[in-house]
Amino acid sequence: MKIFIDTADINEIKEIAGWGILEGCTTNPTLVSKTGRPFRDCVQDILNIADGPVSGEALSTEAGGMIKEGEEWAKLDPEKVTIKIPMCVEGLKAIKGLSERNIKSNCTLVFSPNQALLAAKAGATFISPFVGRLDDISHTGMDIVADMVELIEYYGLDSKVIAASIRHPLHVVEAARAGAHIATIPYKVLLQMVRHPLTDAGIRKFYEDYKKIPKPGESAKKP
Numbered sequence: 001m002k003i004f005i006d007t008a009d010i011n012e013i014k015e016i017a018g019w020g021i022l023e024g025c026t027t028n029p030t031l032v033s034k035t036g037r038p039f040r041d042c043v044q045d046i047l048n049i050a051d052g053p054v055s056g057e058a059l060s061t062e063a064g065g066m067i068k069e070g071e072e073w074a075k076l077d078p079e080k081v082t083i084k085i086p087m088c089v090e091g092l093k094a095i096k097g098l099s100e101r102n103i104k105s106n107c108t109l110v111f112s113p114n115q116a117l118l119a120a121k122a123g124a125t126f127i128s129p130f131v132g133r134l135d136d137i138s139h140t141g142m143d144i145v146a147d148m149v150e151l152i153e154y155y156g157l158d159s160k161v162i163a164a165s166i167r168h169p170l171h172v173v174e175a176a177r178a179g180a181h182i183a184t185i186p187y188k189v190l191l192q193m194v195r196h197p198l199t200d201a202g203i204r205k206f207y208e209d210y211k212k213i214p215k216p217g218e219s220a221k222k223p
Contacts, residue, residue, distance in 0.1 A: 004184035024052030063093035099123030120159040132165035146178040
């Protein structure tokens with residue numbers, strides 16, 4: 001399972017890229033609005049840092065406009081830019097049009113296997129079920145992810161499932177168990193994934209014991 005970061009904060013992306021584990025980045029208007037910067041400027045900076053797919057957002061409500069936006073976004077980097085398209089009839093038309101133009105797309109706001117199947121058939125590069133939002137309304141989001149992966153792999157479709165709207169580290173483990181091809185993870189959750197109380201205690205213990213070791217030329221201290 002590949003790991004993307006879900007943010008528009010350049011400093012967060014730089015830090016996680018420095019860990020050597022970052023394989024892509026997703027953003028959305030909500031995340032970009034927190035930066036106070038233009039969407040295009042954010043995406044351009046992210047492209048300069050992150051390896052792998054980076055999302056731009058189509059905001060038109062009809063397919064022709066979405067395709068035009070996708071063509072403009074793709075000019076930034078045709079290999080890495082992925083156009084986020086919402087699941088709807090016009091979105092499916094746009095995904096088909098972008099696919100015909102060899103422009104990558106990420107179908108978002110997907111909440112059912114039916115929607116995922118349609119997006120895959122239309123030619124979506126990625127499909128993003130929002131598992132946290134499903135959990136919020138008393139559905140088990142990861143069950144939907146597993147169903148989507150099963151459908152796509154059974155029929156040999158080319159789309160990849162991105163587990164999105166990740167809320168906590170357990171979601172990441174569940175996404176991997178469900179067979180998600182990618183999890184896009186907030187910065188805070190990535191930090192939580194690193195930490196474990198036994199690891200922290202072990203590091204402190206090793207450091208304390210290291211300080212007890214005699215330096216060259218010193219005699220061992222008696223207990």
